[in-house]
Each structure stands twice: as structure tokens, then as C-alpha cells.
Amino acid sequence: MVQRSLIIFLLFICSVLAANDADCAKLFIHSKTAVAIEIVGFNSLAETSLFKGNLKPDSKHEINTSYRGLALLVFAGGQSYPVIIGDESFPVTIANPAEPPSFANSAENDFFYKALTNKTQVPEQYAFASLMIQAKYLLDSSHSIRTAQELRAGKKEFQQFVAENYQNLRHSDMIRRLLGQYFMMHEYVDYHIEGAPASNIKKRYQKEILTGVADWLKILSPHISEQEILNYCVSLYYNRSMVTLASLIVDTFKDAAYCPGDAPETLSFPDDLQILAPGQNKTENLGTIKGNKLIAFVSEHCPVSMVAAVSKARKMAKEKQTIPLIVAPLEKLSGKHLAMSRMIRNGKLLFVSDEKWRKENLTKKIKLPLFINAMVERP
Numbered sequence: 001m002v003q004r005s006l007i008i009f010l011l012f013i014c015s016v017l018a019a020n021d022a023d024c025a026k027l028f029i030h031s032k033t034a035v036a037i038e039i040v041g042f043n044s045l046a047e048t049s050l051f052k053g054n055l056k057p058d059s060k061h062e063i064n065t066s067y068r069g070l071a072l073l074v075f076a077g078g079q080s081y082p083v084i085i086g087d088e089s090f091p092v093t094i095a096n097p098a099e100p101p102s103f104a105n106s107a108e109n110d111f112f113y114k115a116l117t118n119k120t121q122v123p124e125q126y127a128f129a130s131l132m133i134q135a136k137y138l139l140d141s142s143h144s145i146r147t148a149q150e151l152r153a154g155k156k157e158f159q160q161f162v163a164e165n166y167q168n169l170r171h172s173d174m175i176r177r178l179l180g181q182y183f184m185m186h187e188y189v190d191y192h193i194e195g196a197p198a199s200n201i202k203k204r205y206q207k208e209i210l211t212g213v214a215d216w217l218k219i220l221s222p223h224i225s226e227q228e229i230l231n232y233c234v235s236l237y238y239n240r241s242m243v244t245l246a247s248l249i250v251d252t253f254k255d256a257a258y259c260p261g262d263a264p265e266t267l268s269f270p271d272d273l274q275i276l277a278p279g280q281n282k283t284e285n286l287g288t289i290k291g292n293k294l295i296a297f298v299s300e301h302c303p304v305s306m307v308a309a310v311s312k313a314r315k316m317a318k319e320k321q322t323i324p325l326i327v328a329p330l331e332k333l334s335g336k337h338l339a340m341s342r343m344i345r346n347g348k349l350l351f352v353s354d355e356k357w358r359k360e361n362l363t364k365k366i367k368l369p370l371f372i373n374a375m376v377e378r379p
Contacts, residue, residue, distance in 0.1 A: 024064040026089035031055040036076035041067040044170045045232045069171025135174040158182045226256035235303040247311040259302035261365035269374045274354035297370040299330040308369035317347030328352040
């Protein structure tokens with residue numbers, strides 16, 4: 001019943017977006033074993049789920065989509081395989097998550113996979129597959145970079161490739177991967193200059209990163225919003241717990257360091273609001289926490305909000321402020337939110353764990369970062 005509902009929903013979306021079924025491509029998925037999969041598409045730096053569900057052994061499913069480009073077939077265990085979706089419908093056979101899918105009546109995917117494994121040339125008529133292979137070779141070439149001169153050349157090549165091919169790259173994961181590897185390249189280079197103090201290494205490294213962020217804002221802003229670009233750049237460091245560098249990026253590009261939304265309506269923080277203290281692994285009522293409280297609203301889809309909250313907690317701890325900082329996630333409290341507490345050495349974070357309150361107050365899109373003082377004094 002769930003699978004049927006998912007397929008009906010996708011058919012509806014396809015008809016709305018494409019106006020008629022003729023504009024929808026059909027993927028006929030044949031799974032030989034029980035698997036949980038998701039098919040993920042891309043629009044520049046943003047991901048979109050084209051299908052998600054559990055497939056039974058030897059089952060067949062028809063998936064309709066208006067998406068065109070490279071999608072990822074992602075298994076629950078983390079394995080992922082690219083699938084090029086064009087105008088023609090074709091079958092995709094899944095043997096098991098450890099093996100790439102096989103294709104029938106899709107020469108472009110066949111040539112694409114052969115080029116990935118054997119470095120064979122893709123025929124000219126499959127221009128999109130050929131571009132994906134070029135992007136992969138560019139990514140691979142960067143792993144040998146070791147000198148500052150090689151880094152400058154590699155960065156220029158990455159930027160030029162994306163700028164010239166943006167429209168054809170945007171419906172793939174390659175813009176995300178190229179930006180990620182662009183910044184990773186900086187870590188392959190030794191920034192030490194003979195005779196200079198060791199502290200200069202960190203400064204030079206940070207300067208290179210900030211220059212790179214500025215360059216990508218300039219290159220990509222004609223196509224996507226600056227806040228989306230900056231959030232992605234920030235995520236590359238926040239996701240590796242490199243909060244100091246992520247915070248430096250946020251502070252340097254303040255005008256773009258936000259996620260759009262509306263100012264929230266008046267929020268109430270009742271005494272019985274459930275608060276979780278991760279270190280103690282217990283919940284308590286907000287009313288038991290005396291004095292003023294600072295509420296930090298965050299979203300796992302808005303990296304700058306996560307960075308802002310962790311940075312605020314670090315600053316408060318350094319200044320020995322005793323006001324509790326309470327994180328209020330826009331999503332259901334998860335491990336991604338709780339991981340923030342491990343990024344703070346001499347302070348602590350509390351978390352709103354009241355799902356009922358969240359659904360009643362935080363379902364609308366809120367502009368982030370956002371901090372609100374909950375000034376509730378008890379007699």
C-alpha cells in the first residue's frame with residue numbers, strides 16, 4: 001500500500017510539473033532482492049528525492065519523473081550508483097547493493113559505466129555522459145596536487161570548468177563534488193615559508209579558503225542565491241567539526257550567512273517545555289531552569305544556523321556567562337543536532353525535545369540564524 005501511494009504521488013507530481021505524461025521519463029526498476037532505496041536528483045547544490053521506498057525480492061516498479069540528468073541510486077547501507085535519466089524510458093536491474101545496477105535499452109548508461117571502470121571513450125552523441133566523465137577526471141587529477149603553484153592551477157581549472165559548463169552540470173552531483181574537492185585541495189599543500197613563524201601557516205590557509213569562497217560566490221551567484229552557496233561552503237567544514245573555520249566564513253560573508261524565511265510569530269516558552277541535557281541523558285521542564293535563557297533556533301538544512309549556535313556557546317563559555325543556551329531545532333531532535341554539544345569543550349548545550357511544542361510553533365519556515373531571549377524569572 002505504501003509503495004502504491006508513493007508511485008501515485010510521483011505520477012501526480014510529474015503531471016503537474018511536466019503538464020503531460022509524454023514529458024515524463026519512466027524507470028522500470030527490477031530488484032532481485034529486498035532493498036531500501038532512494039533515487040536522488042540535483043539542482044546545482046540542492047538535492048531532491050525522486051523516489052524513496054522498500055522494494056521486495058523480485059519486484060518490479062515503474063517510477064515516473066520529469067527529472068533529466070544524473071541521479072544517484074542510493075541504498076540504505078550507504079552504497080550509491082549514478083543513473084543518467086534522459087527522455088527515453090529504460091529498465092534498471094538491481095542484483096544487490098554491493099553491485100552496480102545494470103541497464104537495458106540505455107546505451108548512454110552502458111557507455112558511462114564502461115568509461116568509469118575502463119576509461120573507454122564515450123561516443124560523441126552522449127554528450128552528457130562525456131561531460132560527467134570529464135568532471136570525474138578533473139576530480140581525480142587534483143589528488144596529486146602538493147605545491148602552491150599546482151594548487152593555483154588546479155583551482156583555476158575547477159572554476160573555469162564549472163563556469164563554462166554550469167547549465168549542463170547543474171542536474172548532477174558534480175557541482176557539489178567539484179566545490180567539495182576544490183576546498184579539500186587546500187589541505188594537500190604545505191603553506192610553510194622558510195623563516196616565517198608557524199602561525200603564518202594557519203593564516204595563509206584561512207586566507208586561501210576565504211578567497212575561494214569569494215570566488216565561488218562570484219561564479220555561481222548569477223545562477224543561484226548567495227545564501228545557498230555560502231551555506232554549502234560552510235557545511236563542508238561544519239560537517240567535519242571544523243567550526244572555527246566555518247565561523248570565520250560566516251563572519252566574513254555576513255550578508256549571505258542566513259537561510260531565508262519569515263520572522264516567527266510571538267513564541268511562548270511554557271514551564272512544562274521538555275528540555276534535554278545530553279551529557280546527563282535526562283529531560284527536565286523549562287520551568288526548573290531559573291533565570292534568563294537564550295534560545296538558539298537551528299535547522300540541519302541550514303548549516304550557518306548550526307555554526308552560529310555552536311560559536312555562541314563557545315563564546316559564552318569563554319566569557320564565563322552562566323545563561324543557559326538552549327537549542328530549538330526546526331526538525332525533530334536528532335543525532336545531527338545533538339552532535340553540536342560535542343563541539344564545545346568548556347560549555348554545554350541544552351536541547352528542546354518537546355515534539356508537540358515543535359509542531360505547534362516551528363512548522364513555518366523561519367529566517368535563520370535566530371536567537372531569542374526567554375526572560376522568565378520565577379519568584
